[in-house]
Amino acid sequence: MKLRDPLDHALGHPNSRYSVNTPALILDLDALERNVARMAATMTSFGRALRPHAKSHKCSRIAQLQIGAGAAGVCCATLDEAEVMAACGLRGILITSPVTTRDKIDRLMALVAYAPDTMIVVDNARNVEALSQAAQSSGALLAVLVDIDLGFGRTGVLSYDAVEELARRILAARGIRFAGLQAYGGHLQHIPEYSVRCEKTRAAADFVAGAVERLRACGISVPLISGGGTGTHAIDGQAGPFTEIQAGSYIFMDADYNAVAYNTADSWPFEVSLLVQTAVTSSNVAGTVTVDAGTKALALNGPRPQVATPSLAGSTYEFSGDEHGRIKLAANCDTPPLGERIELVASHCDPTIAHYDVYHCVRGNTLVAVWAIDARGRRGPLPTAAGC
Amino acid sequence: MKLRDPLDHALGHPNSRYSVNTPALILDLDALERNVARMAATMTSFGRALRPHAKSHKCSRIAQLQIGAGAAGVCCATLDEAEVMAACGLRGILITSPVTTRDKIDRLMALVAYAPDTMIVVDNARNVEALSQAAQSSGALLAVLVDIDLGFGRTGVLSYDAVEELARRILAARGIRFAGLQAYGGHLQHIPEYSVRCEKTRAAADFVAGAVERLRACGISVPLISGGGTGTHAIDGQAGPFTEIQAGSYIFMDADYNAVAYNTADSWPFEVSLLVQTAVTSSNVAGTVTVDAGTKALALNGPRPQVATPSLAGSTYEFSGDEHGRIKLAANCDTPPLGERIELVASHCDPTIAHYDVYHCVRGNTLVAVWAIDARGRRGPLPTAAGC
Numbered sequence: 001m002k003l004r005d006p007l008d009h010a011l012g013h014p015n016s017r018y019s020v021n022t023p024a025l026i027l028d029l030d031a032l033e034r035n036v037a038r039m040a041a042t043m044t045s046f047g048r049a050l051r052p053h054a055k056s057h058k059c060s061r062i063a064q065l066q067i068g069a070g071a072a073g074v075c076c077a078t079l080d081e082a083e084v085m086a087a088c089g090l091r092g093i094l095i096t097s098p099v100t101t102r103d104k105i106d107r108l109m110a111l112v113a114y115a116p117d118t119m120i121v122v123d124n125a126r127n128v129e130a131l132s133q134a135a136q137s138s139g140a141l142l143a144v145l146v147d148i149d150l151g152f153g154r155t156g157v158l159s160y161d162a163v164e165e166l167a168r169r170i171l172a173a174r175g176i177r178f179a180g181l182q183a184y185g186g187h188l189q190h191i192p193e194y195s196v197r198c199e200k201t202r203a204a205a206d207f208v209a210g211a212v213e214r215l216r217a218c219g220i221s222v223p224l225i226s227g228g229g230t231g232t233h234a235i236d237g238q239a240g241p242f243t244e245i246q247a248g249s250y251i252f253m254d255a256d257y258n259a260v261a262y263n264t265a266d267s268w269p270f271e272v273s274l275l276v277q278t279a280v281t282s283s284n285v286a287g288t289v290t291v292d293a294g295t296k297a298l299a300l301n302g303p304r305p306q307v308a309t310p311s312l313a314g315s316t317y318e319f320s321g322d323e324h325g326r327i328k329l330a331a332n333c334d335t336p337p338l339g340e341r342i343e344l345v346a347s348h349c350d351p352t353i354a355h356y357d358v359y360h361c362v363r364g365n366t367l368v369a370v371w372a373i374d375a376r377g378r379r380g381p382l383p384t385a386a387g388c
Numbered sequence: 389m390k391l392r393d394p395l396d397h398a399l400g401h402p403n404s405r406y407s408v409n410t411p412a413l414i415l416d417l418d419a420l421e422r423n424v425a426r427m428a429a430t431m432t433s434f435g436r437a438l439r440p441h442a443k444s445h446k447c448s449r450i451a452q453l454q455i456g457a458g459a460a461g462v463c464c465a466t467l468d469e470a471e472v473m474a475a476c477g478l479r480g481i482l483i484t485s486p487v488t489t490r491d492k493i494d495r496l497m498a499l500v501a502y503a504p505d506t507m508i509v510v511d512n513a514r515n516v517e518a519l520s521q522a523a524q525s526s527g528a529l530l531a532v533l534v535d536i537d538l539g540f541g542r543t544g545v546l547s548y549d550a551v552e553e554l555a556r557r558i559l560a561a562r563g564i565r566f567a568g569l570q571a572y573g574g575h576l577q578h579i580p581e582y583s584v585r586c587e588k589t590r591a592a593a594d595f596v597a598g599a600v601e602r603l604r605a606c607g608i609s610v611p612l613i614s615g616g617g618t619g620t621h622a623i624d625g626q627a628g629p630f631t632e633i634q635a636g637s638y639i640f641m642d643a644d645y646n647a648v649a650y651n652t653a654d655s656w657p658f659e660v661s662l663l664v665q666t667a668v669t670s671s672n673v674a675g676t677v678t679v680d681a682g683t684k685a686l687a688l689n690g691p692r693p694q695v696a697t698p699s700l701a702g703s704t705y706e707f708s709g710d711e712h713g714r715i716k717l718a719a720n721c722d723t724p725p726l727g728e729r730i731e732l733v734a735s736h737c738d739p740t741i742a743h744y745d746v747y748h749c750v751r752g753n754t755l756v757a758v759w760a761i762d763a764r765g766r767r768g769p770l771p772t773a774a775g776c
Contacts, residue, residue, distance in 0.1 A: 015771045019491060021468070024766070055711065077711045078680075080409070097680070097711060098669045100726040103407060123670055127726055154678050154708050155670040162672075186709050281486045282511055282543040284550075290542050292466075292485070296742045300688040301710075320542050321574050322689075322738050323443065323465045323485060338515055339488040350710050354684045355742065357765045367771045377745045378412070383403045383755045 017362045018341050022279040023297035025352075026343060027252075027359040029368065031273035033065070035251045038269050039233070040069040043245060046237035051075050051094055051226060053248030056350045058375040059359065060088035062251065067092075075226075075246045076375075079104050079111070084375040086115040094119045094226060096182060096246065098127055098147065098155060105130055109138035116140075119224075121147035121182045123156050128169045128176070135175025143179035144170050145224065148211060150185040150204040160214045167220050180224030181215075183208045184246060189231030190302075194261045201232045205240030212241050230270075231260055254349040256302035275308055275343040276352065277360075278325065280336050287329050291317075291342055294324045298344065299351035306345040312336070317344055405750045406729050410667040411685035413740075414731060415640075415747040417756065419661035421453070423639045426657045427621070428457040431633060434625035439463050439482055439614060441636030444738045446763040447747065448476035450639065455480075463614075463634045464763075467492050467499070472763040474503040482507045482614060484570060484634065486515055486535065486543060493518055497526035504528075507612075509535040509570045511544050516557045516564070523563025531567035532558050533612065536599060538573040538592040548602045555608050568612030569603075571596045572634060577619030578690075582649045589620045593628035600629050618658075619648055642737040644690035663696055663731040664740065665748075666713065668724050675717050679705075679730055682712045686732065687739035694733040700724070705732055 017026065043050040052066045055077035063074045063085055073092020076082040082093050098121060099108050112118050112135075122128050122144055135142045146166045149156030157163055163181070170178040185204050191197035212222050228236035228245040236242050249257060252274035262268045278293035298305050298319070305317045307327060314330030327342060329335060336342065346352040354376055361369040405414065431438040440454045443465035451462045451473055461480020464470040470481050486509060487496050500506050500523075510516050510532055523530045534554045537544030545551055551569070558566040573592050579585035600610050616624035616633040624630050637645060640662035650656045666681035686693050688707065695703045695715060702718030715730060717723060724730065734740040742764055749757040 021491070021766050022489065098726070100669050101410065101667045101729075102727065103409070123672055124726055130726075149672065152708075153673045153676070154712050154714070156672065158672055279489045281488050284511055284537065284544065284546055285541045288541070295687065295689055295739045299683065301683055319689075320540075322736075322742075324542050326542070338486070338512055338518075339490065341489075348710075351683045354710075369771060378409050383757060 015367045017360070017365045017367050019367060020277055020360045022277055022341065023293035024277045025356045025359050026275040026277050027361045027371070028273045028275070029361050029363055031271040032062075032251055035253075035270045035273060036065055036069050039247060039250050040071070042234070042269070043237060044070070048237050048242060049244035051092065051244050051246055052251070053077070053096070053229070053246050054081055054085060054375060056248035056353070057251065058353060058373045059371055060085055060090060060374050061371045063090050064088075066251075072244055073117075075248070078378070079107055080378040081375040082118065083107070083111055086111055086118065088374070091115055091117055093117070094145070094182075096121060096184065098122055098124065100127055100130075105134045108142070109134050109140050112140040112142050113138060117143070119143040119145060119179055121145045121155070122166065122170070123147040123149070125166065125169055128166060128173060132173035132175045140175060142176045144176045145180050145182045145226065146170070148181055148183040148208060150183050150188070150207065152185065152187045154186065156183070160211055163211045164214055164218060167215055171220065178220065180222045180226070180243075181208065181211060183225070183227040184229065185227070185232065186229070189229040190256055190260055191231070192260050194263045197231065198235050201235045202240070205236060205242070209241040230257060234263065249349055252349040254302065254346045254352075255304065255306050256348045258306065258345065259303050272308070272345050274346060274349055274353075276305065276346055277341055277343050280338050280340045280342065281324070283335055283338060289327050289329065289336060290320065291325045291327055292323065293344065295319055295322045297355060298325070298346060299348045299355075301351065302348035305347050308343045308345050312342060403755045405748070405753045405755050407755060408665055408748045410665055410729065411681035412665045413744045413747050414663040414665050415749045415759070416661045416663070417749050417751055419659040420450075420639055423641075423658045423661060424453055424457050427635060427638050428459070430622070430657070431625060432458070436625050436630060437632035439480065439632050439634055440639070441465070441484070441617070441634050442469055442473060442763060444636035444741065445639065446741060446761045447759055448473055448478060448762050449759045451478050452476075454639075460632055461505075463636070466766070467495055468766040469763040470506065471495070471499055474499055474506065476762065479503055479505055481505070482533070482570070484509060484572065486510055486512065488515055488518075493522045496530070497522050497528050500528040500530050501526060505531070507531040507533055507567055509533045509543070510554065510558070511535040511537070513554065513557055516554060516561060520561035520563045528563060530564045532564045533568050533570045533614065534558070534566075536569055536571040536596060538571050538576070538595065540573065540575045542574065544571070548599055551599045552602055552606060555603055559608065566608065568610050568614065568631075569596065569599060571613070571615040572617065573615070573620065574617070577617040578644055578648055579619070580648050582651045585619065585648075586623050589623045590628070593624060593630070597629040618645060622651065637737050640737040642690065642734045642740075643692065643694050644736045646694065646733065647691050660696070660733050662734060662737055662741075664693065664734055665729055665731050668726050668728045668730065669712070671723055671726060677715050677717065677724060678708065679713045679715055680711065681732065682710045683707055684710050685743060686713070686734060687736045687743075689739065690736035693735050696731045696733050700730060
């Protein structure tokens with residue numbers, strides 16, 4: 001296959017996919033929509049809810065698409081993401097990390113006044129107390145989930161005793177209500193071998209099921225049990241205690257998930273919809289070209305970005321500093337000319353996206369929309385007087 | 389030393405350093421100003437010009453500070469950075485990577501019409517031709533430097549023959565003029581041992597000196613020879629062909645440069661002025677706390693971020709996903725409470741900064757200004773009709 005000439009495209013078609021300012025995120029809307037529909041159908045078939053994670057896309061427009069396909073709400077990793085989602089009309093927000101500074105707790109109360117069904121997780125009795133005090137001051141009723149650590153050692157409580165103690169504290173406190181449990185195994189999602197991932201995921205789910213039993217034995221009902229991700233959604237969906245799944249990356253896919261087996265028989269039901277488009281800036285070293293995407297354009301975690309441009313099949317990308325990458329050309333590839341556009345599958349989609357301000361949305365080779373990554377970034381308070 | 393209580397600070401002082409929205413970039417203006425002054429004085433003592441690199445700070449306000457201290461202009465890694473700098477009144481812009489797509493060449497000509505002393509590098513005869521054609525169409529006279537590869541294999545020409553050929557093509561072409569040479573050794577800056585860095589830097593400088601001789605023997609004058617960085621500025625400043633140094637990171641410093649010996653006798657004359665402030669979100673695992681800064685808040689390249697908060701001396705940071713980090717507490721440290729602010733020295737400053745929208749500028753514990761990182765990010769053309 002001959003590489004399309006990007007200059008002709010850009011000149012002939014002002015709405016060309018190849019007219020964007022490189023490096024740029026390209027989002028294939030057809031593939032995105034298929035991924036959204038497939039996950040929605042899968043969760044329906046399992047009889048579970050889906051509350052997709054916005055930490056991946058940080059884009060209210062995509063969250064709306066997921067809600068339109070039946071999602072129960074939207075997960076957010078940060079208060080900043082949640083504020084943007086709420087302001088854009090999204091509801092059913094679950095903030096999946098504890099909010100612990102005084103400033104953020106105050107902001108959380110303002111958010112709950114605006115979007116009353118917003119939920120937060122806790123893993124610490126002092127945080128329960130702080131949330132209760134703030135909620136009482138603001139007159140809010142905040143829904144709180146107890147966060148369970150599935151062995152990652154990041155956030156969450158470690159024992160059934162701690163689950164019960166925190167649930168009881170929440171039930172006893174004013175201004176907050178006990179909404180259920182969260183248990184997310186970030187360390188489980190990318191285990192490459194399906195059998196290992198399956199075994200560890202089921203063990204984790206059993207641990208969560210035990211926590212639910214413990215609470216129910218105490219007469220405490222557990223309306224919501226939220227967890228799971230793209231890597232474990234089909235395991236957690238088939239069996240186990242989760243009432244809803246928090247998957248995020250499935251809408252995009254990346255080199256990270258491309259290196260993970262879906263199961264023992266099938267390939268992933270999700271397509272790569274997200275690419276980083278870069279352009280050739282130098283070609284003086286035989287067998288390689290330099291492109292304008294480096295560590296400020298592609299996250300370093302996960303496997304290396306993959307070359308997606310069909311005519312360069314077999315070529316590989318390597319980082320060459322903050323602003324540059326090197327494409328090692330496969331033996332049968334012609335050297336692409338200066339300015340040629342090359343598209344890459346991101347290493348890990350979430351932190352790659354966090355580098356950009358917009359998605360360049362395409363259908364085929366046509367640029368059809370530009371969607372703001374409106375929940376990226378954060379801005380603190382301005383000083384009240386100039387003093388610099 | 390007792391850790392300051394961030395909540396008291398935030399409550400007592402609305403302009404507290406500890407009132408920012410974590411994770412956040414903290415910029416110590418006193419240290420920044422000392423770094424700017426020290427590099428300016430060093431370059432004056434060497435009799436060389438300084439054209440500091442804006443790829444590090446991406447902030448017109450800091451570029452203005454450097455110009456105020458005598459800098460000859462500003463280097464930019466991308467056209468996007470250059471456009472912002474020019475729009476903010478900066479002049480003497482050198483774009484240090486080739487610009488090769490048709491769209492960007494057109495934008496470059498618009499930039500040169502606006503800021504006529506803007507310079508660009510080339511490493512390819514076809515790019516010379518494209519720039520010349522565009523310059524003739526636009527009526528601009530564009531200053532062009534030949535980029536020399538010092539062994540990094542990223543951009544630049546590889547031989548004296550190629551230097552001479554490109555210089556002659558530039559001299560023969562209309563719309564562009566030959567302004568000199570660029571030779572930047574990105575691979576030299578972070579060599580930890582001074583003797584090795586010195587030896588390789590001098591060998592690279594000798595190669596550049598040979599290129600200058602070759603051109604002068606052809607009767608071609610070489611007004612500008614631009615190169616060097618923070619890691620080699622004192623070596624390239626003391627001897628060798630460079631008329632100006634492109635250092636960028638010296639204003640901030642980072643864990644990367646903290647791991648590099650300044651020379652055989654002295655410590656770095658530059659202080660760490662840039663910190664990432666993060667807050668404790670969880671503390672259920674003995675000997676550790678979880679903080680709200682992960683791979684979306686701190687670049688992964690370079691050594692691990694370093695804990696800078698004095699009361700946590702000896703504690704270490706490790707990444708724990710995109711949104712979280714783990715602080716392993718030194719044996720003698722009390723566990724900091726939830727919400728406590730902890731400050732970190734960035735792994736590598738440039739790609740860390742590219743994650744943020746603003747610097748929170750402090751003097752001591754007082755937040756005195758918020759400076760936009762106005763040259764981060766990029767936005768492509770909007771589609772001319774809705775079609776999504």
